Amino acid sequence: MSGGWDAPRYGSESVAKFSTETIDFDSADTSAVVREMESLVGRGDGLGWINIGPGLRDDQLERLPTPSPLARWFSGRGPAVPMATWTPQPTVGIEHGAGPKALDRLADAGAPLPAGWRKLQDHAKNGIVVQPAAAASHREVLRWLLSACWSLCPIEIDDHWLAQVHRPR
Numbered sequence: 001m002s003g004g005w006d007a008p009r010y011g012s013e014s015v016a017k018f019s020t021e022t023i024d025f026d027s028a029d030t031s032a033v034v035r036e037m038e039s040l041v042g043r044g045d046g047l048g049w050i051n052i053g054p055g056l057r058d059d060q061l062e063r064l065p066t067p068s069p070l071a072r073w074f075s076g077r078g079p080a081v082p083m084a085t086w087t088p089q090p091t092v093g094i095e096h097g098a099g100p101k102a103l104d105r106l107a108d109a110g111a112p113l114p115a116g117w118r119k120l121q122d123h124a125k126n127g128i129v130v131q132p133a134a135a136a137s138h139r140e141v142l143r144w145l146l147s148a149c150w151s152l153c154p155i156e157i158d159d160h161w162l163a164q165v166h167r168p169r
Contacts, residue, residue, distance in 0.1 A: 017168070017169045018048070018166045018167060018168055018169065019166075019167055019169050020164055020165065020166050021164070021165045021167075022162055022163065022164050022165075023036070023162070023163040023164075023165065024055060024160070024161075024162060025161050025162075025163065026159045026160055026161060027143070027146050027159050027161070028159075030139060030142050030143070030146075032163075033050065033052070033142055033163045033165075034138045034139050034142060036050060036163070036165045036167075037050065037086060037088075037138040037141075037142070038138060039167070040088045040165075040167060041088045041090075041138075043088070043168070045168070046087075046088055046089055047088075047167075047168045048087075048088060048165070048166055048167045048168055049085055049086065049087045049088075049166050050085070050086045050087075050163050050164065050165050050166070051083055051084070051085050051163070051164045051166070052083070052084040052085075052086065052142075052145055052146070052149070052161060052162070052163045052164075053081060053082065053083040053084065053149060053161070053162060054081065054082075054149060054150075054153060054157045054158075054160065054161060054162075055158075055160040055161055055162045056081065056157065057158075060155055060156075060157060060158075063155045064080045064081065064154065064155060065080050065097075065154060078095045078096050078097050078124070078125050078126070078127050079095055079096070079097055080097040080154055081097075081153065082094055082095065082096040082097075082098075082148070082149040082152040082153055083095050083096075083149070084145040084146075084148065084149055086141065086142070086145065090131065090132055090141070091120065091129060091130070091131050092129070092130055092131075092132060092141060092144075092145060093121075093127055093128060093129040093130075094127050094128045094145065094148055094149060094152065095126075095127040096127055096128070096149075096152040097152075097154065098152045098154075099124050100122075100123075100124040101122060102122055102124075102127075102128055102152060103119060103122045103128060105151070105152070106148050106151055106152070109151040110147075110151075111144065111147040111148050111150075111151045113130060113144075114132070114133065114136065114140070114144060115133070116132075116133030116134075116135070116136070117130050117131065117132050117133050117136070118130060118131045128148070132144075146161060
């Protein structure tokens with residue numbers, strides 16, 4: 001085709017494939033998740049991520065607010081159950097349904113953004129995105145993510161967490 005442009009071609013070699021593993025943990029022992037964070041950073045290619053959220057029981061799921069499909073479509077808020085995402089870049093994010101100015105709410109709840117961390121986004125629907133300080137350890141980052149998710153959850157939750165580790169094959 002002359003004068004036009006060629007669409008990019010994606011062969012099986014150019015698209016990364018990921019394996020997923022789920023880790024059950026509580027805030028007293030985050031060592032398995034921290035090891036995975038260290039492993040992904042150690043790869044040196046910036047690939048992979050970890051999603052972290054509360055492991056809810058059926059009775060807790062039943063207590064969550066359930067907006068109508070129309071309300072979900074037009075809502076200016078994210079999901080009711082907060083979910084944190086950690087990447088080796090390093091940036092972290094939290095999707096939540098707590099509404100606007102969630103970082104202000106976290107500060108009021110005793111989980112302020114740590115000194116030296118940089119806010120990249122605090123949006124009602126798209127969530128929070130921050131860049132931890134360069135000196136922040138993986139354990140410190142994970143501790144803040146858990147405390148932020150706990151504070152932004154609209155129902156009482158237990159100290160039971162699930163981490164889904166997505167690593168390149």
